[in-house]
Amino acid sequence: MEILDKLQILSGAARYDASCASSGSRREGSSSGIGNTSQGGICHSWADDGRCISLLKILLSNDCIYDCAYCVNRATNPVPRASFSAREVVELTMEFYRRNYIEGLFLSSAVMQSPDQTMERMVGVAELLRTEERFGGYIHLKIIPGSSSELVRKAGLYADRISVNIELPSSESLKRLAPQKQKQAILEPMSLIGRQIQESLVERKTSRRAPRFAPAGQSTQMIIGASPESDFQILKLTQGLYRKMNLKRVYYSAFVPVNEDNRLPVLASPPLLREHRLYQADWLMRFYGFSAEEILSDDAPNLDETFDPKTSWALRHPEFFPVEINRADYAVLLRVPGIGVTSARRIVAARRFSVITPEGLKKIGVVMKRAKYFITCSGRPFEKIDRQPAMLKSSLLLGDGGDTAVKKPPKQLVLPGIFT
Ligand code: SF4
Numbered sequence: 001m002e003i004l005d006k007l008q009i010l011s012g013a014a015r016y017d018a019s020c021a022s023s024g025s026r027r028e029g030s031s032s033g034i035g036n037t038s039q040g041g042i043c044h045s046w047a048d049d050g051r052c053i054s055l056l057k058i059l060l061s062n063d064c065i066y067d068c069a070y071c072v073n074r075a076t077n078p079v080p081r082a083s084f085s086a087r088e089v090v091e092l093t094m095e096f097y098r099r100n101y102i103e104g105l106f107l108s109s110a111v112m113q114s115p116d117q118t119m120e121r122m123v124g125v126a127e128l129l130r131t132e133e134r135f136g137g138y139i140h141l142k143i144i145p146g147s148s149s150e151l152v153r154k155a156g157l158y159a160d161r162i163s164v165n166i167e168l169p170s171s172e173s174l175k176r177l178a179p180q181k182q183k184q185a186i187l188e189p190m191s192l193i194g195r196q197i198q199e200s201l202v203e204r205k206t207s208r209r210a211p212r213f214a215p216a217g218q219s220t221q222m223i224i225g226a227s228p229e230s231d232f233q234i235l236k237l238t239q240g241l242y243r244k245m246n247l248k249r250v251y252y253s254a255f256v257p258v259n260e261d262n263r264l265p266v267l268a269s270p271p272l273l274r275e276h277r278l279y280q281a282d283w284l285m286r287f288y289g290f291s292a293e294e295i296l297s298d299d300a301p302n303l304d305e306t307f308d309p310k311t312s313w314a315l316r317h318p319e320f321f322p323v324e325i326n327r328a329d330y331a332v333l334l335r336v337p338g339i340g341v342t343s344a345r346r347i348v349a350a351r352r353f354s355v356i357t358p359e360g361l362k363k364i365g366v367v368m369k370r371a372k373y374f375i376t377c378s379g380r381p382f383e384k385i386d387r388q389p390a391m392l393k394s395s396l397l398l399g400d401g402g403d404t405a406v407k408k409p410p411k412q413l414v415l416p417g418i419f420t
Helices: 003-012 086-098 115-132 149-158 171-177 183-206 231-244 272-287 309-316 341-351 358-364 389-398
Strands: 055-059 104-108 138-142 161-163 218-224 249-254 375-377
Touching: 003 055, 003 086, 055 086, 086 104, 086 115, 104 115, 115 138, 115 149, 138 149, 149 161, 149 183, 171 183, 183 218, 183 231, 218 231, 218 272, 231 249, 231 272, 249 272, 272 309, 309 389, 341 358
Parallel strands: 055 104, 104 138, 138 161, 161 218, 218 249
Antiparallel strands: none
16 A cells, blocks of 8 residues: 555544644754754644544554444544554654644544554654654654553654543443453553653753653543533543642543444534534643532532533632732732633732723723623722622623633634645
């Protein structure tokens, strides 16, 4: 098979993996090598089929011995199969890099003969790129669950980011939909990677020559909507992963039905709004000091479709509002709908010099169409507002303080494919 035919098959097969964002790495290039993630300005744009256009996003192989219900590459699907050799991936990466098509490589794979055999070949690609080609660009390697600790360690030494896909939010769903995958085989490498990242950071404080281990951290991906777990279960799992496994990002991927299988739900379309809400809630946990238990509960286990999670929380907690802009702590400001991390910081900084006025808030970047219902400025509310939750809800919906995601559902950015 020609290499371009393989490329068609294996780039197409990789499009369902959403976890290829590439922030956070600062691998500096050398004068004798090629590529530099610091200068590369790795782009976060997404093609309409899920590819991150600045990375060469491919599978090493789609010839899988496993049979996960939700996957287009499962063993029982009659799809065209292809596998790259390590050398072919290296040549493609270098060629595309030189042509300025890409700034790095995102390499995943189906399980070929065994997890170790597959992982060994993937690590071989990264090793050739770093040592023979002296490639300094970005590399993201997927870890195949079940591969040896030694290979996981090697992967982390060559790649900027490594990730193990958790796939489904519970071990019951994993057993049902991906019976050949074991929960332990997913969690063990995650935990090892978390420890190795920490150790590497400590060692590099004492010696700059100490090797770096996955400097852009580890991430994972979860499929949303293929199994019955609630958003609360998903957020609690996410919270645990951030706290215990030292994860940089959890990616949520709306389930796209590609197989007919009576273990899978029948969906009219992928649950993109749900995916969007989960990203918003994830953001609240990482940057706004919210816990999963504050966002949802056993009694209300799913995210509101109408309002974003922060507005939803604010509507459930009228006792917390109004917040006085000229006195509230930073952490309190962060809880106000319409005030983000940057605007909260600016408010705190600006208050040192003068009293903040409504006009000042607009200049600071506060989204007043939402915030005005929840704040006072020097004791004065912005308009005569009925603070009953039902009234606030209708004011937000009737005014322009609702969520644009509801009026205009999330859609991935459409950009021309690099192969057309
Ligand atoms: S292991 Fe499962 S999810 Fe991965 S390629 Fe094979 S069938 Fe698909």
